[in-house]
Amino acid sequence: xxxxxxxxxxxxxxxxxxxxxxxxxxxxxxxxxxxxxxxxxxxxxxxxxxxxxxxxxxxxxxxxxxxxxxxxxxxxxxxxxxxxxxxxxxxxxxxxxxxxxxxxxxxxxxxxxxxxxxxxxxxxxxxxxxxxxxxxxxxxxxxxxxxxxxxxxxxxxxxxxxxxxxxxxxxxxxxxxxxxxxxxxxxxxxxxxxxxxxxxxxxxxxxxxxxxxxxxxxxxxxxxxxxxxxxxxxxxxxxxxxxxxxxxxxxxxxxxxxxxxxxxxxxxxxxxxxxxxxxxxxxxxxxxxxxxxxxxxxxxxxxxxxxxxxxxxxxxxxxxxxxxxxxxxxxxxxxxxxxxxxxxxxxxxxxxxxxxxxxxxxxxxxxxxxx
Numbered sequence: 110x111x112x113x114x115x116x117x118x119x120x121x122x123x124x125x126x127x128x129x130x131x132x133x134x135x136x137x138x139x140x141x142x143x144x145x146x147x148x149x150x151x152x153x154x155x156x157x158x159x160x161x162x163x164x165x166x167x168x169x170x171x172x173x174x175x176x177x178x179x180x181x182x183x184x185x186x187x188x189x190x191x192x193x194x195x196x197x198x199x200x201x202x203x204x205x206x207x208x209x210x211x212x213x214x215x216x217x218x219x220x221x222x223x224x225x226x227x228x229x230x231x232x233x234x235x236x237x238x239x240x241x242x243x244x245x246x247x248x249x250x251x252x253x254x255x256x257x258x259x260x261x262x263x264x265x266x267x268x269x270x271x272x273x274x275x276x277x278x279x280x281x282x283x284x285x286x287x288x289x290x291x292x293x294x295x296x297x298x299x300x301x302x303x304x305x306x307x308x309x310x311x312x313x314x315x316x317x318x319x320x321x322x323x324x325x326x327x328x329x330x331x332x333x334x335x336x337x338x339x340x341x342x343x344x345x346x347x348x349x350x351x352x353x354x355x356x357x358x359x360x361x362x363x364x365x366x367x368x369x370x371x372x373x374x375x376x377x378x379x380x381x382x383x384x385x386x387x388x389x390x391x392x393x394x395x396x397x398x399x400x401x402x403x404x405x406x407x408x409x410x411x412x413x414x415x416x417x418x419x420x421x422x423x424x425x426x427x428x429x430x431x432x433x434x435x436x437x438x439x440x441x442x443x444x445x446x447x448x449x450x451x452x453x454x455x456x457x458x459x460x461x462x463x464x465x466x467x468x469x470x471x472x473x474x475x476x477x478x479x480x
Contacts (some may be wrong), residue, residue: 130465157247157347176243177283183236184289190229191296199219216240226300234252240286246277278361320374321358322452323467331463333359334378334401334454342461343378348399353416354378356401358464375404375412375473376452378462379434388437394453398464401452402438406430408445423449447476 166170179180197218206216224402250270259267280287323398324408326332337355342363348354356376383398391400407411411427423432423440430443438449450468457463 123288157230158251164243169368179288180240180244181285182237183232183239183292184286187229187232187236187293188289188296190232191293191299192224194222194225194229194300198300198307206407220413222300229293229297229300233297236290236293241279244269244279244283244286253376259280279284292427294432296393316369317473318418318471320467320472321361321370322374322376322464323365326360330384331455331457331465333457334376334462334464335359335361344460345396345399345456345462348378348380348462350382350398351418352380355404355414372410375403376401377404377413377416379421381434385435386423387435391451394451396454396456399454400434400463401462401464402434403452403466403468403472406445406447407440407447407474409444410473413449
């Protein structure tokens with residue numbers, strides 16, 4: 110019984126015949142093989158590699174130098190476009206609008222950045238293609254697979270191939286291409302870094318470390334604790350045992366950025382029996398068992414607004430971080446790692462609660478400059 114041959118069991122020969130012979134072999138295979146039949150050839154001939162097409166730069170040094178200048182010109186245009194990108198980033202305003210065909214009205218900044226960045230990358234690509242097509246050797250090299258580590262002779266041969274490739278690229282002979290390519294690729298990295306750094310916004314400086322509680326009112330008066338959201342001052346007599354107030358500093362709506370100040374200066378004011386407070390510092394910074402703590406969770410900045418009166422615990426509703434109000438608001442459960450900062454308060458001559466000074470540490474989550 111004859112077993113049909115399997116194409117995968119056939120050994121392919123690797124030979125380099127002429128183009129015409131390869132064409133005849135392909136025709137022969139086409140005639141012998143029909144779909145659904147068993148007429149397969151014993152061996153598939155290697156079609157070979159395409160013949161080298163002569164280029165003017167192969168034998169004419171003047172033509173080669175002309176190609177070199179063309180490649181260098183493309184790289185130079187890329188460098189110029191990159192510089193224009195940087196200029197546009199700073200010179201074109203965010204509020205400038207232009208009208209373009211099909212697209213319509215759009216921001217001029219986006220157009221200028223897109224066009225200059227695209228031109229920069231396009232010219233690098235066109236320059237590399239023109240360089241490869243006109244000056245680099247077009248000989249294809251076939252290397253058989255090898256198992257694991259190659260012999261020393263093969264490794265030395267690989268080094269020689271790389272050296273030959275460097276020589277074939279003519280970078281040593283064409284310094285103009287080498288320098289313009291280096292300049293184009295080097296400058297092209299600037300837009301990427303510029304967007305990354307420039308889009309981070311202004312530096313925070315001390316904005317993350319200070320709140321409105323750190324400043325005084327005109328005349329040096331301390332800021333009163335005001336109910337949120339009605340903005341009325343709180344007397345000590347208003348704070349009964351177990352009561353909770355959500356508090357903002359006096360004068361917060363008159364600041365240049367009230368919302369930003371509210372995010373940092375929000376406070377929760379609670380009254381509990383003074384003898385339950387275990388921390389001497391907490392008692393000293395409060396008034397008759399009335400204490401004020403930052404409302405901003407030290408995990409990711411959610412508002413800590415839930416108070417459990419029986420256990421004297423403050424709970425963050427986002428990730429369930431729990432703070433013990435009797436022990437200086439230390440963390441007893443959840444992902445938060447630091448206690449809530451306390452605000453030192455006292456009573457002014459009119460009986461209103463005021464802040465003696467700001468928090469002794471930055472509020473909210475950690476950041477890289479925090480000690």
